[in-house]
Amino acid sequence: MSTIIRLFNITKVYQMGEEEVHALQGVNLEIKKNEYVAIMGPSGSGKSTLMNIIGCLDTPTAGLYELNGTNVSEMNDNQLAKIRNKEIGFVFQTFNLLARSDVLHNVELPLIYGGFSSAERKRLAKEAIERVGLSDRMHHKPNELSGGQRQRVAIARALVTNPSILLADEPTGNLDSRTGEEIMGLFDMLHQQGNTIIVVTHEEEIAAHAHRMVRIRDGKVERDEMVKHRRIAKSIVTS
Amino acid sequence: MRYLLTEFKEGLLISLQAIRANKMRSALTTLGIVIGIVSVTLMGTAIEGLDRAFNKSIAAIGADVLYVQKFPWGGGQDWWRIRNRRDIQIRHERAIEKQASLAQAVTPVTGTRRQVKYERKLVENVVVVGTDADFIETAGATIAFGRFFTPMEADGGRPVCAIGSEIAVNLFPNENPIGKTIKVGNYAYRVVGVFERQGNFLGMESLDNRVYIPINRFFSEFANSRQGIQVWVKAVSLDQVENAKEEVRGIMRKARGLKPRDEDDFAINQQEILIQTFNSIGVVIAGVGLFITGLALFVGGIGIMNIMFVSVTERTKEIGIRKAIGAPRRAILLQFLVESAALCLLGGIIGLATAFPLSLIIDQVLPTAMPVSIVIVALLVSIFVGIVSGFLPAYRASRLDPVDALRYE
């Protein structure tokens, strides 16, 4: 299997006035195609910081980051925007949908910045919405949807450009446990279909869906192991 | 190219949503732009109106005519020094008529006010002009019905008159005025002709509200012969106007017994002076208009800039989302520029919608129409103001850090 992500000695330092916060202190990590990785760790350990760097939303203070064989740790703003658009699908804890736009437009958005034609955008967006089981909600606004449905829209938006990796930072953090299970079922399905997935979570049950578990503490990888008792969603729910 | 077009459409869509979501705020913000556009449009309309009126009422008189009068047009001279000038009299007109070789037609013109009556119908305060048969040539006016009085009628002081179109309409709403006898003051006159409508200029008294009679009769019935007159001299051709002016000046000086060192105690006016007056009115209107426009657009632009900063701050999260899914800086910049331009364009359209009825009011004073060019200029100006004042906020938005923007609550 080919390596998609290679992190070498990544550090991130935040300057808080006089004080320096060392959010990441030398992270080494390799993730291969079609892996399903859970990242766990206590609050403030640097999980989100790591995800933002992997997702090219942020750049490391030092270290090397190779994505699909290209060095992205020294790219400028616009180059990173292009990588985010083409290679990365990001799912957030708080969904982060555009409130005034309907489901279809929200899912289309990455394609707009990808320069797709209008017809192509509609086709791909509808396909992605279908994959998350929301075809009948195409023209609803986010505030007309339940939390679980909103997260599905966010997942459809992350999928629509067919990125190399799906990143999810506590995707079930704002959902009740049953809805959380449904969302994890969706990730399980996407993994089976060949996607590479990285999920940050606090909850052991959620992490148990993954194949591999990476534990972070104080900005370092504490443990990196395969999941022994994998939990597979009982049903891959579609509504 | 396609990227830009797609991003532009997205920007337009989003800005219309944003404007719709904040209707009241958007409308208030555009107030400065509205005022600016109203003022630039009305200014343009007024100048257009002046132009038209000028061409219609004044140019019709002819650029080859000299007006020998007691006072110069347009003022500007020392009133106290010239107010005691001697009147110009009929003998001066005779002198010019006899001696001027470069004059094609010379005519005396004088006037007073009387009421004019026909049967029960009455018009008060009509300007009664006494002149001779050459008037029709120097005035450049045309007779719509009938004819002007002949040299024989004029010299013989016959009780005949030609009337302006407004008088004709008022006294003869349903009948043909030619051959009818009207009362001018206490005297009877037979109508021989009706002038073509001329319109009025800058609120000056309408030329259509006049009655023209032979000057000989005028002096016997309405004034004593010492009343001052003007002399209108039409030059033989346009390029002889200046020479004719010198010739007339010499004749006048001699006829009035001026010594070589004396200044002229009369004025020879020309349309050129009127053109200058007209131009200076135009310049004043344009200056005041531009000042108000500039000020309003400046203040309006600051308002737009301010509201765009607010809009960027309010939508920091949205900017973060867009950046997270791959919007380049250019796209964010474009989006907010489009929003700002759309806001100003809205102001421009409201401004035009406000200015249009106001231009109809101007039309009452100065017959005019809002020129298409000014509409286009107004719209372009508002877009320009939008882009200029939206640039700083849009630039700031485009530079936001995606992680910080996403974390913004």
Ligand SMILES: Nc1ncnc2c1ncn2[C@@H]1O[C@H](COP(=O)(O)OP(=O)(O)OP(=O)(O)O)[C@@H](O)[C@H]1O
């Ligand atoms: N923009 C920032 N400025 C300064 N310090 C920051 C910033 N972002 C994160 N930090 C600090 O870096 C450390 C790691 O933060 P991070 O958000 O990665 O933790 P986390 O593991 O995701 O925690 P949680 O589970 O609560 O989300 C924390 O100590 C945090 O205070």
Ligand SMILES: [Mg+2]
């Ligand atoms: Mg976190």
